[in-house]
Amino acid sequence: MRKRKLIFYDEDRDYAARFADFGNHREGALFEILPFTEKEELERFLEEQQADLALVPPEILSGRLEQQAEKILLLTEEREYSGGTHPGIYKYQSCGRILREAERLFGGTAETAEGTKLRAKGFGVYSPVGRCYKTTFSLILGQLLAEKGAALYLNLEEYSGFPALFGKVYEEDLSDVLYYRRVGRESGGLAGRMEFLGKLAYLPPVSCPADIRGSSTKEILQLIREVGAGDSYRSLVIDFGAALADPVPALELCHRIYMPVCEDRTSQAKADAFEAYARQIGKEDLLERVRRITLPYYPWLAGGCGDYRGLRWSAFGKYVKNLLDEEEKGWRSKDNYRKL
Numbered sequence: 001m002r003k004r005k006l007i008f009y010d011e012d013r014d015y016a017a018r019f020a021d022f023g024n025h026r027e028g029a030l031f032e033i034l035p036f037t038e039k040e041e042l043e044r045f046l047e048e049q050q051a052d053l054a055l056v057p058p059e060i061l062s063g064r065l066e067q068q069a070e071k072i073l074l075l076t077e078e079r080e081y082s083g084g085t086h087p088g089i090y091k092y093q094s095c096g097r098i099l100r101e102a103e104r105l106f107g108g109t110a111e112t113a114e115g116t117k118l119r120a121k122g123f124g125v126y127s128p129v130g131r132c133y134k135t136t137f138s139l140i141l142g143q144l145l146a147e148k149g150a151a152l153y154l155n156l157e158e159y160s161g162f163p164a165l166f167g168k169v170y171e172e173d174l175s176d177v178l179y180y181r182r183v184g185r186e187s188g189g190l191a192g193r194m195e196f197l198g199k200l201a202y203l204p205p206v207s208c209p210a211d212i213r214g215s216s217t218k219e220i221l222q223l224i225r226e227v228g229a230g231d232s233y234r235s236l237v238i239d240f241g242a243a244l245a246d247p248v249p250a251l252e253l254c255h256r257i258y259m260p261v262c263e264d265r266t267s268q269a270k271a272d273a274f275e276a277y278a279r280q281i282g283k284e285d286l287l288e289r290v291r292r293i294t295l296p297y298y299p300w301l302a303g304g305c306g307d308y309r310g311l312r313w314s315a316f317g318k319y320v321k322n323l324l325d326e327e328e329k330g331w332r333s334k335d336n337y338r339k340l
Contacts, residue, residue: 004052006031006102007045007069009060013037022095022281030103053102057091058084071105096282118228118236120152124254126240126247128270132260133295135160136311138239139197140320141258143312146199149234152227153202156220156250157241158212160205165308168195173204175211178219190227198309201233213243220250228253248283256327257290293323 006023010016016035023033031053036042039060046068054069058076061084066072074081074088075098081088089101123145125138135155142153155162155174163169172193194201206212228236238254240247251257261271271292278287296319311317 003032004030005050006033007036007042007051007054007056008033009036009039009042009054009056010075011037019095019098023099026096026099029099031099053105055098055102058088061086073102073105094280094282097284098282100282100285118225118253119231120228120233120236122224122228122254122256123235123237124240124251124257125237125260126251126257127260128242128274129261129267130242132262132267133316134260135239136316137258137260137293137295137320138237139200139308140311140317141324142200142202142235142237143198143309144317144321144324145235145237146201150232151200151235151237152194152233153197153200153237153239154224154227155202155205155239155241156212156244157205157239158209158243162205166195166197168204170195170204170207173207175206175208177203177223178206178211178215181219181222191232198312203227209243212241215244217244217246217249220244221253224250224253248278248281248286252283252286254289257286259290259292260295261292263294295319 008016008019008023010019016037020033020035023029023031034045034051036045042060043062043064046064050068050070052070054065054072055075056065056072058074061072061074072086074084074086075091076088077091078088079090081090087105089098091098123141125134125141127134135157138153138155142151145151177190177193190203193203195204196202224236224238227233238250240250244250259271259274261267275287275290278284296316
C-alpha cells in the first residue's frame with residue numbers, strides 16, 4: 001500500500017527531525033513524513049508537489065498550501081481549538097497521539113486499511129517480569145478457551161522447555177516455519193504441525209533461540225495474522241517472551257492482554273516502566289486492553305506442575321477460570337491497569 005505524504009512544519013529543527021524519524025519508523029505507518037522548518041522551503045516544495053495531509057501551525061496557512069494539500073490538520077497551542085475551517089490538534093502531546101489523530105482523517109493505519117484484524121479473539125500474555133508463572137497461566141487459559149471453541153496456543157519464547165515438559169520430540173516446530181518463510185519455500189501449512197494439549201492446539205515453539213530472536217516484527221505479525229485471520233480458531237493465546245525486539249505491534253493485535261507480575265518492588269517497577277514506555281510512544285489505547293494480574297502462589301508449582309492437562313482442574317486453574325468468567329461478564333477497568 002502506498003504511503004501517503006504528510007507535510008510536517010515546525011521551526012524547531014530538532015523537534016521536526018525527531019517527529020519525522022518517529023513517524024517514518026513506526027510499524028504500520030500510513031504516512032511518509034516530510035519535515036519542514038522554513039516557510040520558503042515549504043513553498044518551493046508546494047510549487048511542484050502535492051501532499052495528502054499538511055500538519056502545520058495556523059500561521060503557516062496559505063492559499064497554495066490549501067490547494068496542494070488534500071487535508072489540513074492544524075497544530076495549535078490550545079487544547080480546545082475551535083477557530084477556522086480546518087480541524088486542530090494540541091501540539092504539546094506525544095507524537096504517537098498526534099499521528100493517530102492524523103490517521104483517523106484517512107480511516108485508520110496502513111495495517112487496518114489492509115484488513116489485518118484477527119477473526120480469532122486474541123489473548124496476549126506478556127510480562128516484563130520473569131518467574132511469574134506466565135506460561136502456566138497461558139496454558140490454562142488456552143485449555144479453558146478450548147472448552148468453548150477451537151483455540152490455538154502460540155509460544156514466542158526463546159526457551160519454552162516444551163520437549164521436557166510434555167515428554168515429546170517434535171519433528172517440526174516454529175523454527176521450521178520461520179525458516180521456510182525466509183527462504184521462500186512452501187512448507188505445507190501450519191495445520192500439519194499442530195500438537196494438542198487436550199482440546200488446545202499448539203504449534204511447537206522454536207528449538208533454536210536464534211530463530212525467534214532474529215525474527216523481524218513483520219515476520220511475527222505475518223505469523224499471527226495467518227493463524228488468527230481464518231476460521232479455524234475461535235481463540236488465539238499468544239505467550240510472549242523477551243526475544244522480540246518490539247512486542248508492541250503484536251500486542252496491538254490482541255483483544256485482551258494479561259500481564260502477570262510479582263508483588264515485589266522491582267517487579268512492579270518493571271511493569272510501571274512498560275506502561276511509561278507505552279505512553280511515551282502514544283499507545284494509551286493499548287494500555288486500555290492490559291490487565292495487570294498478580295497470580296497466587298501454589299507450593300506444588302515450585303516443584304514442577306506435572307501433567308499440564310490436569311492444570312485445568314487445579315486450584316490455579318480455578319483461579320484462571322474465575323478471571324475469565326469475570327471478563328465474560330463484561331469486566332471493564334476504570335484505570336488502565338487493575339491489580340487483583
